Amino acid sequence: MNVIEWTTELRLALALALGFLVGLERESTKVEQGNVIFGGVRTYPIISLLGFGCAWLQQYGVSLMLPVGLSVVGALAVIAYITKTKAGHHGFTSEASALLTFVVGAVALLADVWIAMALAVVNTVLLSEKAELETYLDRFNKVEFLAVVKFILVTVIILPVLPNQEYTAFGLNPTRIWQIVIVVSSIGFVGYFLSKRFGNKVGLWLSGILGGIVSSTATTLAVGRIARKSPEHAGMALQASILASSMMYPRILVLVLIINPAFLPALWWRLTILFLVGVLLSFRVRPKGESEETTTFPNLHNPFEVRPSLIFGLMFVLLMIVTKLVEQRLGSTGLLAFSAIVGVTDIDPYILSLLHPSGAMIHSVVLAMVMAMMSNTVAKSIYFASLVPSARKESFLKYGVWATLHLPLIFIH
Numbered sequence: 001m002n003v004i005e006w007t008t009e010l011r012l013a014l015a016l017a018l019g020f021l022v023g024l025e026r027e028s029t030k031v032e033q034g035n036v037i038f039g040g041v042r043t044y045p046i047i048s049l050l051g052f053g054c055a056w057l058q059q060y061g062v063s064l065m066l067p068v069g070l071s072v073v074g075a076l077a078v079i080a081y082i083t084k085t086k087a088g089h090h091g092f093t094s095e096a097s098a099l100l101t102f103v104v105g106a107v108a109l110l111a112d113v114w115i116a117m118a119l120a121v122v123n124t125v126l127l128s129e130k131a132e133l134e135t136y137l138d139r140f141n142k143v144e145f146l147a148v149v150k151f152i153l154v155t156v157i158i159l160p161v162l163p164n165q166e167y168t169a170f171g172l173n174p175t176r177i178w179q180i181v182i183v184v185s186s187i188g189f190v191g192y193f194l195s196k197r198f199g200n201k202v203g204l205w206l207s208g209i210l211g212g213i214v215s216s217t218a219t220t221l222a223v224g225r226i227a228r229k230s231p232e233h234a235g236m237a238l239q240a241s242i243l244a245s246s247m248m249y250p251r252i253l254v255l256v257l258i259i260n261p262a263f264l265p266a267l268w269w270r271l272t273i274l275f276l277v278g279v280l281l282s283f284r285v286r287p288k289g290e291s292e293e294t295t296t297f298p299n300l301h302n303p304f305e306v307r308p309s310l311i312f313g314l315m316f317v318l319l320m321i322v323t324k325l326v327e328q329r330l331g332s333t334g335l336l337a338f339s340a341i342v343g344v345t346d347i348d349p350y351i352l353s354l355l356h357p358s359g360a361m362i363h364s365v366v367l368a369m370v371m372a373m374m375s376n377t378v379a380k381s382i383y384f385a386s387l388v389p390s391a392r393k394e395s396f397l398k399y400g401v402w403a404t405l406h407l408p409l410i411f412i413h
Helices: 008-032 043-059 065-086 093-110 113-128 130-138 142-161 174-197 204-214 216-229 231-246 248-259 261-282 306-342 348-355 362-387 389-404 406-411
Strands: 201-203 294-296
Touching (some): 008 043, 008 093, 043 093, 065 093, 093 113, 174 306, 204 248, 216 231, 216 362, 231 261, 248 261, 248 362, 261 389, 261 406, 306 362, 348 362, 362 389, 362 406
Antiparallel strands (some): 201 294
16 A cells, blocks of 8 residues: 555655756766766756656657657756767766766656655665776676676676476476576675775775675685684684584575575574574684784675586586485485585585475475585585694584584474
8 A cells, every 4th residue: 555645746745856956966966076976956856847748748649749859858857968078078878878877867756756765865875986996897807797797798698598398307497597696696796895995905804794795714714824824813814614504594595595595484584593692603702912914805706707606506406316316215314414414514505405396395495505605614614624723622612502503403393
């Protein structure tokens, strides 16, 4: 039920307000950059109203008003751009924003008002955060940028032609498999992008959190190597390792939510408990005189590189086949045992293979997931302890408590 009834008059006011929002941002930038910006606090509201008016006239039978109006705004934008370029100023952002503002005005009348609001807000944010966005992009080298472009191109080309049906007795669906690869890579890229946002030097604890979004196992190994070189920071490195491992649980919950929400009722409370336990175990009292260590961010792979994505897809398919065979021949007990073995590696492909529709009951699959996470927790304690002998006792103690708490969550129905 809508709280507000969006009459034509209210939509007109909204179009004016959204144009004014963009205009305010451009006006402030115009002042900063010496009056070289196309339009300001009056021009953009007028452009938005022009879009609204053209849409209104077209509704009442005046044909081609929208394309004519958009062409007029486009012509003015081009003239402004040419004039600005002759004066030695470059950039088409303001002119492009004017075209979008015209569209916002039209959408405010013709479509859902939330679409118009979203367009205007995103437009304003992109305009106002130019310096921040350029700073982020400067931290990506050419190779990383090309890797993202290649991944997107491969996806755009491959995904539409992949058959969307199941093959073999294992229910392999090429479209679904590649969609899962895209989802996992996108979530990993969030952490990777944030690592670039915070630059080359970050605190160990922040390194753990951000790295855990990409790969908790890789981050544990990375901070362990740092602590081996600087034993005085072993405590902070263990804290970062536990925080990275804690991020595994919300990351898996997001994957489950996107790929197969049917598992959420049985999983969310288990993983929430384990996440909170990890956060509590990461707390430590910093010894007097110890300063926060800053370190080069762990050398994590760009999740949008084509080769690692293909390897992930192959691992996912292989584990899905093996999981199905184990489930059919050895039942739930065999699945638990297999989960304990697979858990010593990066468990994302295995968790996703369990989410694929199969003959197993949801409860049995959930138990297998938690078993794999417990095994992965034990493995990370061994990895860290082997790299940092000075923190071996504390590592085994904290990770051991954490791993043990998985057991009741496996057997509780």
